[in-house]
Amino acid sequence: MTKTLTVSALALAVASPAFAQSRDNVQVAGSSTVLPYASIVAEAFGENFDFPTPVVESGGSSAGLKRFCEGVGENTIDIANASRAIRPAEIEACAANGVDEIIEVRIGYDGIVFASQIDGPDFTAFEPADWFRALAAEMPVDGEMVTNPNTTWADANADLPAVEIAAFIPGTKHGTREVFEEKVLLQGCEDTGAMAAMMKMGMSEDDAEDACMAVRTDGRSVDIDGDYTETLARIDSNPEGVGVFGLAFYENNTDTLKVATMGGVAPSTETISSGEYPVSRPLFFYIKKAHLGVIPGLKDFAQFFVADEIAGPGGPLADYGLVPDPELAETQAKIENEETMNAGS
Amino acid sequence: MTDLSAGAASGQTPRSLTQTDARTKKRNAAEKRFRAYGMAAIAAGMFFLVVLLGSIVTNGVTAFQQTFLQVPVYLDPEKLDKTGNRDPEEMKKVSTFGYKPLVEDAVFAAVQAAGIETAFEDAGDMDALFSASAAAQLRDRVLANPDLVGETVTFKILASSRVDGYLKDRVTRDSVARDKNIDAAHLDLVDGMRDASLVTKSFNWDFITGSDASESRPEQAGMGVAMLGSFYMMLVVLGLALPIGVAASIYLEEFAPKNRFTDLIEVNISNLAAVPSIVFGILGLAVFIQFVELPQSAPIVGGLVLTLMTLPTIIIATRASLQSVPPSIRDAALGVGASKMQSVFHHVLPLAMPGILTGTIIGLAQALGETAPLLLIGMVGYIATNYPDNIASGFFDPNSAMPAQIYEWAKRADPAYYERAWGGIIILLVFLFAMNAIAIILRRRFERRW
Incomplete structure (x- = not known):
């Protein structure tokens, strides 16, 4: 460690005078x-x-x-x-x-889009409710909170392909995650009536919202802390995966990704600027x-x-x-x- | 004794040495097996090396070729210099957006002049073919020489990354059908233009000397600025680590008393060599940036951090080569009346020099390829677009480094950057091979053995 200190001192001496430039x-x-x-x-x-x-x-x-x-x-x-x-x-x-x-x-x-491998299963239309049912940590069933029982997308919505849920969503340090939670999970929670059911069970509104936005931790939903390239790599190696991307990233990779509609609206610059597409920021x-x-x-x-x-x-x-x-x-x-x-x- | 007599008593006949018995066979078989394992291990290593180098070269070699369009551009005075004064200050008001239509018109005119059949009727459709850098290239040329306005000048402009990818078989017609940036009709046009040699591929010097570019124009991106960043960092490492390392080793080896304190220092130097490099990054962030307030992302900070990392390597190599100089040399020098210092500097150090240089070069090569500590001092995630103005700014202005630049390219959205990341790896490897080769040559030619 004596060596490191010598170096630091030397660095100080070398560097200080030169760093007075505007x-x-x-x-x-x-x-x-x-x-x-x-x-x-x-x-x-x-x-x-x-x-x-x-x-x-x-x-x-x-x-x-x-x-x-x-x-x-x-x-x-x-x-x-x-x-x-x-x-x-x-x-x-x-x-x-x-x-x-x-x-x-x-x-x-910037739009947030939901995309999967272009030759993968038929993920073409999502509703916020599908994502809530697929990714929620717990959901109310008959007046009680139970661990999310859904294991395939078809469990969440019969119209979706019957493949195992594998979702790659932005990690909590990303600004995108916040939008995803509010505009997809919370929205889905309200749409399915789960929110109302939770409040009926005696939860406060804040607690119910937190429960709506809690994501399952059993490995079916994966937080991506890197950037979209990492999400893309995960999708590439997992044909049944669904990833969350920025619109710009998707538009530069349209040859490998296929995008799904959200709430019946396809993401595009037009639908986002008009406010029709629900997930944008x-x-x-x-x-x-x-x-x-x-x-x-x-x-x-x-x-x-x-x-x-x-x-x-x-x-x-x-x-x-x-x-x-x-x-x-x-x-x-x-x-x-x-x-x-x-x-x- | 009993064992021996028991063996003799059980009726074992005396054996000939030329006949192998069961135990010898077993031992020989074990040796053969071991050799086979060793050879298998080497074969596996070689196999992975070949696969690795093969994939790097096949993926990256295309980055050294670039597609260019060769078109005559009419520099319309109506658009570029409305007043007609040819005054560069006034002409600066025309931005690159004003130059872009000129390039579009020029490409369209060239296509028609060459008689290439195309479904496009509007010059505006040509913009998918060339790089966004073309307009800036024109503007720079015109501002540098205002008299060009009104003339028709032939420019060699970069093709867009999709066109480039098509000629390199990276972009296929299948993938284009799903790509919004370019469509199949453009590719038909490119086929025609290639036959008319309007589109040519040539060696891409800009990839080696150029600066990084934004995500909308991967065709323009180059390694040059990051290379300079690495170069300045290596200067810092060489300038600090070599003298400090050599001085420390000479003192420890030749002058320092052997006691508990020096033992402690020795142990710590060895430990320091094993410290993960990311730790030096944190140290650099805390000491050089937050405490000394050196600028973020600057090669000087990167160099200082890498110096800390390289120092133990150099000290250990230097001490080993000092130790290998036989004591008789020192004794002889002292015997004819040299002082301790004279014996070291006149006799021991010159003999140890090849070893010291080899260690230094290997340390530098290691530092050159290091990315982890640079993450924390802001050299990763920096877009290296500015060449340093002078030597001081080379040290103090933010810059990237070669491995950081590769990492940066690998994570960008446009697939064209992927090729460039591999190409960057080739450049980095060439540097590393060259440095290691120098180290080997030095060792072979100058090292003396006793």
Whole structure:
């Protein structure tokens, strides 16, 4: 260990004087779902402006917002990407470190799709209720909570193929999981009447919701903590598996995956922007207002990101799979006026 | 005694040595079996090596070829420079989105000029054929030389990853039927264009020297920036680990008293060599980034972390080669009146040098391929698109490293990146083989045995 200490001390001596340079590039970190969009924009930004190409890193929404909230200054990031809205606790943490002015930018929507191997069993139509019946940890039967008895998809819904349930869903550190729980499991719980049955049994509403969103742990449902590539690999090796993917990922792998409808609606940019397709979520990035005017190109980058030619219909982001935001003009105005979020909202 | 006499008494006749008895046969059989096991083990190892190398080469070699479109583009002054001043500052207002239609028109015109039959009637349908980087390539060229506007210039632009994949048999007609990015009519067109040599494949230097690209244009992505990142990290490792490692070993081996304290240090160095590399990553995160506040994702931090990892390897190799120098050399030097330091630096160290260099190179090769510690200091998940401006920014600006770049490509959605990940592995392996070869040559040519 004496050796390590020597090295650290040496490193300190070598590094400290050289690290007094000012930063001239925009630094972005956060959600791995937003990463491909941000890197497409960064690339086009570098080509079209005299500023250097912004530095884009991934790490997840929560990790990105945590770094974002570390404080104000050149050694903190300027923009945090998030696949969910910032939480009140995070706003407080930010404010405690002096980051009290945050501009929230919604870049568009991302659909969450349910897909299986293209030559696999006939998973073509799902209802939220099917997923609740297939994945719930416990469900009420005759006034009592019992462990989920369903072992095949046909048990959950007779119209589905009679194959063993093998679902690959995003792990709890992903923003996608939250959307999946709320818009699929909870919805299915309500649709099947299980929610009402639980409350009848004397559960409070919160407890009932938690029970609705609890996922079985007997191995039929697998949490994927990596990204969609890992889910795809699982589906590849398991012909009967069903995976949860982002629309953009699915659209880039349409030759190996087949998508199912949800609630009778096929996922597409049109059905998601019209709100027909039930499982979608907004994507955001957050700008540190204190850095505007300090970091060169930050405002230009933010404006470029939501410009019609980038984030609008037919732009490169839509081509990649982003569902354009119908209210893009408002977002553009928001950046133009540097409108911050209301403190505490 | 009783045993012996009992054996003789049971009527055993004296045997000839040329005749093998049952026990000898058994022992010989056991030896044969053992040899067979050994050979089977080697065969299994070789088999896996061949399979591994075979799959790397077959999957990755295509990344070194890239499809290009060769088209004459008319640089329309109406679109590129409305005022006609040829002033680069004004012309910068035309973004790459303004250049894209020019490329589409040019490709369409080239298709018609070559008389290729196609179902497409609109130039806008051509955009599935070429890379999004083409517009930027035009724009850069025009801004660098505004006088080109109004002329027709032949550009060599990258084909889109799907077209590239089709010519490399990665994209088949079956898979295209299910692909929304390109359809079969495009492939028919590509067949025609290939016959007219509008579409050609050539060696892909950009894959070796280029920078990483976003997910919408895998055809543009290259390893160059990540290679520079690895290069700067190796500079840090070499610059720190070699002097520190050699100084520590010389002191421990030649000068330090042998007592409990030095024994403890020795044991700890050996232990350090066995510490999983991810531990060094956490250490780097805590010490270099959070405490010293060095920038995240910077090669200097990666280099420091890898230095810690390489140090024990170098110390152990150096000490072994110092020990192998016979004491007679030292005694002779001391005997003719050299000081202890002179004997070490004039006689022992030069003789130990081949071993020290071999150990260093092997340590560097190990560090070059290391990914785990880089995960924690932000070098994985970083999109390496900027070349460092100068040497200082090479050390301090965020960058990726070769193994991190491979990992990054392997997890991207577009299947074209998969090929590039394998191609990246080939480049990394070439580096590792080269370094190991140098180590072997040094050892063979300069090492002396006593």
